[in-house]
Amino acid sequence: MMKKLIKIIFFLSISVFVKAQTFDLLPEDTNPYEGGSVQFYKDLNDVLVKNNFKPCSNRPSEMFLADIEIVNGDGKIVNKKFNDDCVTKLFLNAFQEVNKLKKWNDSSGKQRKFSIIFYPIDYFSIFKEGYTTEGLKKEAHFPGGIEEFKKQLGNNLKNQKIKNAVGLKVMIRFKVNQEGIINNIHVESGELDSSEKEKIVRAIEKIDKKWNPETFREQPLISTYQLSLSL
Template sequence: MIKKTFISLTMVFFSFLKSQILDEYPEKQDFYEGGLISFYKESHDYLVKNNVKECNAEEIYEPRFIVTKEGTIKLIKDSDTANISKNKCAYDISLMLLKNLKNWKAAQVKGGKFGALTEFIFYPKDVMSNYKEGYNALKFKIAAQYPGGYEKLKKDFHDEFMSLFMDYHINGDINLEFYVDKEGHITNPRIYPQINDRNFNVSFLRTLSRLKKVWKPALYSNIPIKEKIIYPFNFSTTFRER
């Protein structure tokens, strides 16, 4: 299982430093005043107050968005139209919350405010009719798992990518980001900080595609959900994982 604690604060925001947008919130920071418990409580209160109709129990959605340094919201367009269609009610209500809740919180680094990419799990039933004080969706989430576990993942990455690292003589820290979708497949891979070598990037993604093993997808209350994975490397001719 990939642990986000492996990611250094510097590497989290390095690739977006110029635009003031972090790849994710620094460790121990949340996108909402009072943290996730306050976010879900205010979501529940808003939906009850406005008599919003609950979705069916199969629907779940994870909106991805930016909280700007001013504390406003910018939605990231979701290209998975099939998933939106399947979870249209949860999708619509999650966007309603993004539009109407007020206490969004910018990321902070060394006293300065930064915009940051983030997301949340929205399972309407647990935020509405099943809501209990102190609810936090992450407590009900099981992370995606690579076949054979984390050590096997490290070995497979080493075996597949070592020759590529040596061919291009690339040194230094870098992160591979991708999603594991609901079927356990790797989607939307990217590398950051960006390497300005088209041939390397093409070769890297081609090599990644050779890892054809299907992951065990992340689960929320036994419902498969997509999950973002960030895998940090130190690129060098000797190769080591950070």
């Protein structure tokens, strides 16, 4: 159940990026907060502690997604709807206190609309210096890097005798499960028939070394990987 909840949080984070620019990913020169996202989260934690705000239940699934707009040097939460829960109230109250620090900047070139994800479990006594929500997620990666993966795949392909494949580019998509095992392999190419594509799939399956799976809060997740390859 816990893994399922964490996956939900992760996919919510992805949808945030699609909908609006995520605060943590703003380039330094466009970030509207003095000191950037790291300083914002530090200030947010400081006001939570100094104002004696009470923590919520500290479940990993608790989060609040705030749509922010900077207007006349002031941060405004512009969500259309608010839940009547501890997490929402905690962020709203803390954000008001952060605004009093007068560190928002809406001058030319600064991002004025973005989203902030608030996980209350990361604050108060367990808050860590340098914290950002972006650091909670780590992408799936192959030991030795993607070039090592391509090298091993290339060695396996030598024995497959794929017809008319020299110089051909193909797109490979696959999933990496929580154990780092590749599955659901798909090869996309208009130049190869299904039997030739299957040879590439077999070459991938013969790679013995496992991937390091994608993680969120150090919990492994299923992820999709896409790779362009020249044969």
